[in-house]
Amino acid sequence: MNEHVKITIDDREVKARPGQKLLWAALENDIFIPHLCAIEAEKRPNASCRLCFVEIEGVPNPVTSCTKTVEDGMVVKTRSSRVDRLVKTAFELLLSDHDLKCRECPANRNCALQTIAKERGLKLRQKRFTPVARNYETDDSPEEFAFNRSRCVLCGQCVWADRRENKIGVIGFAKRGINRVVTTFQDLPLAESICKECTVCVDVCPVGALYYKEPEE
Amino acid sequence: MQLLEGEKEQILDCVKEVLIESSKKSEDLIPILQKVQAKLGYLPALAMEKIAEGTGVSGADVYGLATFYNQFRLNPPGDHQVKVCLGTACYMVGGDITLESFERRMEIREGETSPDRRYSLERVACVGCCTMAPVVVVDNEVEGKVTPTRVDGIMLALEGESGKAKESRDAEKEEGEQK
Numbered sequence: 001m002n003e004h005v006k007i008t009i010d011d012r013e014v015k016a017r018p019g020q021k022l023l024w025a026a027l028e029n030d031i032f033i034p035h036l037c038a039i040e041a042e043k044r045p046n047a048s049c050r051l052c053f054v055e056i057e058g059v060p061n062p063v064t065s066c067t068k069t070v071e072d073g074m075v076v077k078t079r080s081s082r083v084d085r086l087v088k089t090a091f092e093l094l095l096s097d098h099d100l101k102c103r104e105c106p107a108n109r110n111c112a113l114q115t116i117a118k119e120r121g122l123k124l125r126q127k128r129f130t131p132v133a134r135n136y137e138t139d140d141s142p143e144e145f146a147f148n149r150s151r152c153v154l155c156g157q158c159v160w161a162d163r164r165e166n167k168i169g170v171i172g173f174a175k176r177g178i179n180r181v182v183t184t185f186q187d188l189p190l191a192e193s194i195c196k197e198c199t200v201c202v203d204v205c206p207v208g209a210l211y212y213k214e215p216e217e
Numbered sequence: 218m219q220l221l222e223g224e225k226e227q228i229l230d231c232v233k234e235v236l237i238e239s240s241k242k243s244e245d246l247i248p249i250l251q252k253v254q255a256k257l258g259y260l261p262a263l264a265m266e267k268i269a270e271g272t273g274v275s276g277a278d279v280y281g282l283a284t285f286y287n288q289f290r291l292n293p294p295g296d297h298q299v300k301v302c303l304g305t306a307c308y309m310v311g312g313d314i315t316l317e318s319f320e321r322r323m324e325i326r327e328g329e330t331s332p333d334r335r336y337s338l339e340r341v342a343c344v345g346c347c348t349m350a351p352v353v354v355v356d357n358e359v360e361g362k363v364t365p366t367r368v369d370g371i372m373l374a375l376e377g378e379s380g381k382a383k384e385s386r387d388a389e390k391e392e393g394e395q396k
Contacts, residue, residue: 169275174284185269185276186262194276 007074016070021045023052023065026078033078034087034116036094036155036206038066041164049155050090051116055080062086084120091122096129097178099150107208113153132178141191145202145212149181152209158182158201170195182209218261218292218330225263231256232267243274246282250289259290292330295337297375300354301327301363304343311364312351316340318368319353336375 004015007022009031016025024040026033036049045066053062057075062083065076077083095113102108102124117124136149154173159182162171170193174183184193191197202210220228235252239245249272253264260283269276283289301307301316316338320326323336330337344352349361355371363371 163275169277172275172277172281174277174281176285183277183280185266185280187280 005070005072005074007070007072007076009076010078018070020070021066022054022068022070022074022076025070026054026065026076031078032119033065034091034120035066036112036153037157039157039160042160046156049094049153051087053083053086054078055083087120088122091116091120092126092128094153095124095126097132097134098153099134099148100124105151105208106211106214107151107205111208112206134178136181139189140213141189142195142197143191144197145199145210147190147210149183149209151207152182153207154180154182155206156182157204157206158210161200161204166198166200168194168196168198171201219332220261220263221334224261228257228261228264229267232264232271236268236271241272243272246272246274246279247286250279250283254289259293261293262291290328290339292328292337293334295330296335297356297378298337298339298354299323299356299371300339300341300344302342302344302350302352302354303340304347304350306347307343307351310350314365315351315353315363315368318365319372322368322372 003018005018005020007014007016007025009026009029012029012031014025014029014031016022016028021038021040023033023035023038033054034051036051037046038049038052039045045064047064047067050064052065054065054068055062055077056068057077062080091113098113099105102111102114105111108114113124116122134150138146138148140146156173159171159173162168170190171182171184174181174187184190184195199212202212205211231253235249235256239249239252246268249268250260250265253268254260257264265279265283266276268274269279272279283291299319301312301319303312303316316327319338323331323338325331325336325338327338327340341354344354344359346352346359346361349359351363353360353363353368353371355375360367360371
């Protein structure tokens with residue numbers, strides 16, 4: 001078996017490891033593909049954020065790059081009118097129930113949503129869908145960090161970190177549809193749950209939902 | 218929801234019984250929850266906690282599953298169960314307003330049970346008699362064309378009944394004590 005797989009992304013020839021997923025091969029070569037839910041170590045990616053679409057030559061429809069394994073000689077385009085349309089819709093849907101008070105958000109300027117908007121020329125304030133305000137109360141019970149569900153994009157990075165890396169299982173997805181949230185057993189505040197406040201979940205949050213508290217003066 | 222006297226033991230016994238019969242694997246979680254709910258009428262927090270321990274699934278996941286599926290209820294059924302239809306026909310003629318009226322009168326939200334366990338309020342999707350929309354099912358009896366005024370009437374009737382029921386229960390209790 002070859003040590004490398006040669007693929008072409010946006011007319012650039014790049015090397016990838018056999019078995020690697022397309023998204024990570026692109027990112028390693030500084031080719032930007034929007035993504036929120038992708039976790040490289042996960043064997044069966046969720047592909048739930050619907051942002052990492054690409055076009056592959058010979059494949060009729062755009063595919064999510066986080067689920068597609070690289071193949072030798074693959075020719076990939078990260079942009080096309082179809083890809084842009086899919087990404088735009090997914091992005092606008094994500095933002096339609098997002099708390100857009102960026103100035104008050106600790107992740108301002110360090111936010112995955114802002115990065116995607118900038119790279120793809122998309123607007124944070126979308127007009128296509130009726131905005132839905134999710135006025136969840138911020139859970140600031142833990143000592144070092146807090147959790148504002150109104151900013152959560154439900155990417156599942158925190159659940160993964162909590163579960164697979166740390167083997168705790170404090171948080172998980174609950175409810176369904178527009179009410180879907182990341183929460184603890186019985187919706188308890190984190191400090192009253194079995195949370196050990198290891199903060200791995202805070203480190204992986206791509207937006208400002210889980211964030212460190214400002215040190216008090 | 219406050220557990221009644223003796224309910225804790227009942228829950229623990231029930232979960233133990235169901236777990237013994239099951240494979241205790243995570244793929245068996247839904248059947249386990251179904252059996253426990255069939256016996257208890259709902260899924261108390263304590264039961265979910267014990268099921269999580271027994272199957273090795275995290276509590277957050279058991280909770281996630283129970284809140285995802287409509288078939289599971291987390292609150293005990295009340296003495297009087299009210300189901301408001303929000304199917305297409307009922308929704309179009311203001312089923313949501315009917316539901317809101319009940320919420321206000323019962324002082325609980327949809328899916329909840331009043332603290333004294335007298336009433337529980339649920340939403341359902343189509344009872345099968347759309348010509349009578351908006352439809353409400355009160356203790357298995359179908360009520361048609363339920364306006365907020367009718368909600369007041371239904372609630373008065375229920376209040377009267379459970380008042381009587383409570384009186385007779387109290388009377389029985391007193392009699393028992395006297396004996």
